[in-house]
Amino acid sequence: MEDVIIIGGGVCGCSLLYELSRYKIKALLLEKENDVADGTSKANTAIVHAGYDPEAGSKMAHYNVEGNRLMEQLCADLDIMYKKIGSLVVGFDETDRKNIEKLYIQGNKNGVPGLRIVEGEELFRMEPALSRDIICALYAPSAGIIAPWEFAIAQAECAVAGGARVELSAEVTGIKKEGDFFIVSTVKGAFEARYVVNAAGVNSDSVNEMVEEKSFTIHPKRGEYCVLDTTEAKLVNLVVFPCPSALGKGVVVTPTVHGNILVGPDSTDCPRGSLENTAEGLDYVAKNALRCVPGVNLRASIRNFSGIRAHPDRDDFIVGESEHVAGFFNIAGVKSPGLTSSPSIARDVAGMLLDKGLDASPNPAFVAERSVVRFKHLSEENKQEAIRRNPLYGTIVCRCETVTEGEIVDALRRPLPPRSLDAVKRRCTTGMGRCQGGFCGPRVMALIAKYAGLSQTDIPLDKEGMYIITGRTKGKRTAL
Numbered sequence: 001m002e003d004v005i006i007i008g009g010g011v012c013g014c015s016l017l018y019e020l021s022r023y024k025i026k027a028l029l030l031e032k033e034n035d036v037a038d039g040t041s042k043a044n045t046a047i048v049h050a051g052y053d054p055e056a057g058s059k060m061a062h063y064n065v066e067g068n069r070l071m072e073q074l075c076a077d078l079d080i081m082y083k084k085i086g087s088l089v090v091g092f093d094e095t096d097r098k099n100i101e102k103l104y105i106q107g108n109k110n111g112v113p114g115l116r117i118v119e120g121e122e123l124f125r126m127e128p129a130l131s132r133d134i135i136c137a138l139y140a141p142s143a144g145i146i147a148p149w150e151f152a153i154a155q156a157e158c159a160v161a162g163g164a165r166v167e168l169s170a171e172v173t174g175i176k177k178e179g180d181f182f183i184v185s186t187v188k189g190a191f192e193a194r195y196v197v198n199a200a201g202v203n204s205d206s207v208n209e210m211v212e213e214k215s216f217t218i219h220p221k222r223g224e225y226c227v228l229d230t231t232e233a234k235l236v237n238l239v240v241f242p243c244p245s246a247l248g249k250g251v252v253v254t255p256t257v258h259g260n261i262l263v264g265p266d267s268t269d270c271p272r273g274s275l276e277n278t279a280e281g282l283d284y285v286a287k288n289a290l291r292c293v294p295g296v297n298l299r300a301s302i303r304n305f306s307g308i309r310a311h312p313d314r315d316d317f318i319v320g321e322s323e324h325v326a327g328f329f330n331i332a333g334v335k336s337p338g339l340t341s342s343p344s345i346a347r348d349v350a351g352m353l354l355d356k357g358l359d360a361s362p363n364p365a366f367v368a369e370r371s372v373v374r375f376k377h378l379s380e381e382n383k384q385e386a387i388r389r390n391p392l393y394g395t396i397v398c399r400c401e402t403v404t405e406g407e408i409v410d411a412l413r414r415p416l417p418p419r420s421l422d423a424v425k426r427r428c429t430t431g432m433g434r435c436q437g438g439f440c441g442p443r444v445m446a447l448i449a450k451y452a453g454l455s456q457t458d459i460p461l462d463k464e465g466m467y468i469i470t471g472r473t474k475g476k477r478t479a480l
Helices: 011-020 059-078 094-110 120-126 148-161 201-208 279-292 338-355 380-389 405-413 421-428 441-452
Strands: 002-007 027-030 087-091 116-119 136-140 144-146 165-167 172-178 181-186 189-198 218-228 239-242 252-255 261-264 301-312 318-321 328-332 396-398
Touching (some): 002 011, 002 181, 011 328, 011 338, 027 189, 059 144, 059 148, 087 094, 094 136, 116 120, 120 136, 144 148, 148 165, 148 338, 189 201, 201 301, 239 279, 396 405, 396 441, 421 441
Parallel strands (some): 002 027, 002 189, 087 239, 189 328
Antiparallel strands (some): 087 136, 116 136, 172 181, 181 189, 218 261
16 A cells, blocks of 8 residues: 555656655555656746746745745756746836736735846846837746756656656546545556545546545646747747736747747637647737747747646635545646746645654655756767767767767666657657657657667557557568
């Protein structure tokens, strides 16, 4: 029997698994997909928010600001790509100015460090690409950018290395409480635990209803994005937001840690799992991005994508133990700033579980640090040293992103190895460049097959069933 079962392998579930791995606690994470970070955690704006948006005194405000404070050290410890670049919320008229002043006051109440309102030439020195129609902006120096999927993967890898377990392709089909423990049924069989934590994202209301009567509802909202080529990398220096509205934080123009520019999202009510891009959505994104940053070159787009956000039927996160079923906890309705908030939420929920009587003794096998080779970012001297240490670093597999065979093999040998092309992509950035995997895809498949012992017909693009090769089109060649 497990001490804790976590349902959902997004940033919240993986952060909690990592926190629990600090202690002598048997923890198991169940994820319905074939990899962690394969839902909202891979398809979002990749921003570490400062914390001026949430209403003062809310859970969201507390977790956002505290999560931001924790992020830098956590990313340094786990070698996660992260940059604290700051953000601007820009205003075009006096109505926007009043809203910016409200955000400034609210941010100070929330404890956001370094906030100030900038205008005039100072503003355009900070961000020359801004529209000259902008009259002022709220500057938040603590905002940053991150690789969000890597944030989840790194914590899951370290947790597994420290003794925790992750069961992939294990969609939960039912939960039953038997006395003082739970039986969690999945498509891969049943698991037992003293406590269950529901971190199922957009499906968290459905999971909650496996245990108790409906107590909240998730309304999925789709957001569409454009990724611009690295040729546009110098367009903006900071994260640029418009003034927020009832629809959310608005269309953002932001650098990414990988050197691209990300533009989006819109906000549309949608069915669960609705990840298509639409002409209307992308037109909306383009129009609103150009209003703030006229130099956005949408012709440089190398990929469009969409993600689903888990909007709850209330204005705050749903975090804590059920009022009706002892031992069952929710981490639900975690929309933006959920990524930023996740380490703080994890620490809080881990504390709640420890207060219930779980063993708080330190885990001697806890893995607190991780190191990853990113060949592209090494100095020439360090590149040569890496190749001397492991000749596989001398073979380039992904030309666009300069990813080596050594890096892919490293990922395949880590505690939570990838089993799809996109799972390798999330760990190594293969296929993220201009050709979007057109060159490196077959080579990555061959490496997965070789080191994971799989047939290439069993390797999907991403989720199970998304197969690329279904069989031979011709028989094997025979000698003449």
